[in-house]
Amino acid sequence: MAIKFNRVDFKYKGDDKKGYLALSNISLSIQGEGEFITLIGETGSGKTTLVQHMNALLVANSGSVDIYGIKVEKQAVKKKKIRLNPIRKKVGLVFQFPEYQLFEETVLKDITFGPKNFGVPEAEAIETAQRVIRIVGLDESYLDRSPFNLSGGEKKRVSIAGILAMEPDILILDEPTSGLDPMGRNALLKVFYDIHEKLNKTVIIITHDMNTVYEYAKRVLVMRDSYLVYDGDPVDLFTTKNIENWNLDVPDILNLMHRMEQDLGITLTSRPRSAAALTNALEEVLR
Amino acid sequence: MKNIVIGRFVPGKGFLYRMDPRTKIISLVLLMASAFVIRNFTAMFMAIGFMALLLVAGRINIFRVLSGLRPLMYLLAFTFIFQLLFNTQGDLVVAWTLHYSPLNILMVTALVMLWFFTKRHVKFKFFFFLATLVGAVALVANLRLGPAFATGTLDIYESALTTGFFIVMRLMIIVTLSTVLTLTTKPTDLNLGLESVMSPLKVFRIRTEEMAMIISISLRYIPTLLDEANKIMLAQASRGVDFSEGKFKAKIMQIVSLLVPMFIISFKRSDELANAMEARSFVPGQPRTRLHQLTWGLADTAALVVSLLALTAVITTRVVM
Known part of the structure; x- marks a missing residue:
């Protein structure tokens, strides 16, 4: 088990004494390879706080998080008994807003910043940068440009490349497709799925797009008011749970299937999760 | 922070x-x-x-x-x-002769070691440091263990105190x-108050409303920018920047990695704020109702x-x- 949450509570300090409760009694485990997880829930439900615990950027008020055998808990971190950097090498987290991390003169320098912090030699880091910039859908001419003269979408891609260059075992992305056009969004989701498929890495994506969840996810986590209310299969989530209570909606494909059943009387034998699979299923029934 | x-x-x-x-x-x-x-x-x-x-x-x-x-x-x-x-x-209040003898220096070293190893358990670190400093000086001044290889003086005058x-x-x-x-x-009240207090300066053609607005906006943005700095530190920490340790050269890099996004975000924010104010018909210098x-x-x-x-x-x- 790569990451294991053990009854984690977390509160943000506020001006008043109460503070803001962001995580309550969270217990879950995540494998180090082969998982494709989406994390959903309404805004303010604690999604970002949860993923920031996964690479020890935040530390639980009570309870503990085991990350690759290192037990991260409040007392140990306070007394500096554990080194957090090795954790961050293994668990890469891409923040929602690229502005918070871009700072170098050129894209190349910015992408190699992470690997160099973890002791990767310069030449090797540059090679990696040339590789990852193509993975995120930009070309090598971008490497010499300033990260501040890029469009929002390009900045986002560069910030993702900066984390990919660290070659983490677990890749976590906080709303990676917000601010991208539909084409770019699909291409990037494909990239994450490829990383998951080909390298057998665990990928965790925070998203508000139910279609992404339904098409790609092998496992869904739903946050609601600081509680983890669902942890399991996406098909089960959308077909058996009362998701309106959690401010979620139904993926387009499921909506379409429902309308076909009601209005056209077509009942599919399988449960397609993408447009292509739906056409195949439809073809089978109509034939 | x-x-x-x-x-x-x-x-x-x-x-x-x-x-x-x-x-x-x-x-x-x-x-x-x-x-x-x-x-x-x-x-x-x-x-x-x-x-x-x-x-x-x-x-x-x-x-x-x-x-x-x-x-x-x-x-x-x-x-x-x-x-x-x-x-x-x-007047001269304190006139101490400082004895630098090997034993004395050993004592001071022991004191510094004591400070070094106990400091993380003490709540008021800075006062603890000051106390150690004073203690070290007092030790050198008052203890005369063994022959001194050098002496110095510490004079404190009344006016200094x-x-x-x-x-x-x-x-x-x-x-x-x-x-x-x-x-x-x-902050809004402070703005109003400053504007009103400074209004006599209008005689000298100083635009007091704008000055008040500038002051109150900068005060308002201190906590916001601190929150931003915190977020940037988290984002850089996730790329392996360790803000708590590191050599001098690494420290400079850490500070740059914090300051550059900080500047960019501040400029961007102020630009957006200016647009938002204009969109709500804020015109500098125009009389406004309250x-x-x-x-x-x-x-x-x-x-x-x-x-x-x-x-x-x-x-x-x-x-x-």
Whole structure:
């Protein structure tokens, strides 16, 4: 088990004494390879706080998080008994807003910043940068440009490349497709799925797009008011749970299937999760 | 980062919250001026008593003010030490001969080691450090273990002690007063008050509304920018920047990785804020109506009279004595 949450509570300090409760009694485990997880829930439900615990950027008020055998808990971190950097090498987290991390003169320098912090030699880091910039859908001419003269979408891609260059075992992305056009969004989701498929890495994506969840996810986590209310299969989530209570909606494909059943009387034998699979299923029934 | 109090409004009750911002600003200036004029001990202790009274009567959490003073501690301590070392006026108070003998130096090293290994368990680290420093000097001055290979002198003069004391107290009073102002006054009220207080400057064609707006916006954005800095630190930490340790060269890189995004975000934010204000028809220099009108009460007159009395009192004592 790569990451294991053990009854984690977390509160943000506020001006008043109460503070803001962001995580309550969270217990879950995540494998180090082969998982494709989406994390959903309404805004303010604690999604970002949860993923920031996964690479020890935040530390639980009570309870503990085991990350690759290192037990991260409040007392140990306070007394500096554990080194957090090795954790961050293994668990890469891409923040929602690229502005918070871009700072170098050129894209190349910015992408190699992470690997160099973890002791990767310069030449090797540059090679990696040339590789990852193509993975995120930009070309090598971008490497010499300033990260501040890029469009929002390009900045986002560069910030993702900066984390990919660290070659983490677990890749976590906080709303990676917000601010991208539909084409770019699909291409990037494909990239994450490829990383998951080909390298057998665990990928965790925070998203508000139910279609992404339904098409790609092998496992869904739903946050609601600081509680983890669902942890399991996406098909089960959308077909058996009362998701309106959690401010979620139904993926387009499921909506379409429902309308076909009601209005056209077509009942599919399988449960397609993408447009292509739906056409195949439809073809089978109509034939 | 989060415990920086200067410039942050904290909701609460108490008479200071109900007072007119104009009174508070004028009184602040008058009392600050008084703090600078004071030159004798009785008056200074009275001023400190007055401050304590103000905090208690205004029902202000004293720990909040103290934590606001914390960043100032280093400045205060070093001004005081410099005064001690370099001010040579008045009578000689302390004339110590410092003995540098091998045994003495060993003792001092032991003390420093003790400080080094126990400091993480002590709550008030800075005072602990100061105490160690004083202890080390006292050790060298008073212990005469074995033959000294060199001697030095430490002379402290009367004027050094008094001047140091006054400088430290003045700075503390000034920071406390301004903290009280921002703690008890909403940024919008502060803006209104500043604008109103500065309005006589219009005679000199100084655009006071704009100045007030600039000041209040910068005060308003201190906490916001601190939150941003926190987020940037998290984002860089996830790329392996360790802000707590590292060599000097690494430290510079860490600071750059924090400052550059900070600047970019500040510029972007101010641009967006300007657009948002324009979109709501803000035109600099145009007369504007107010939702909240300032009201002058009895307490305001009283506060102003008290501050004026304080200033005249300290001026007269200084002139007469």
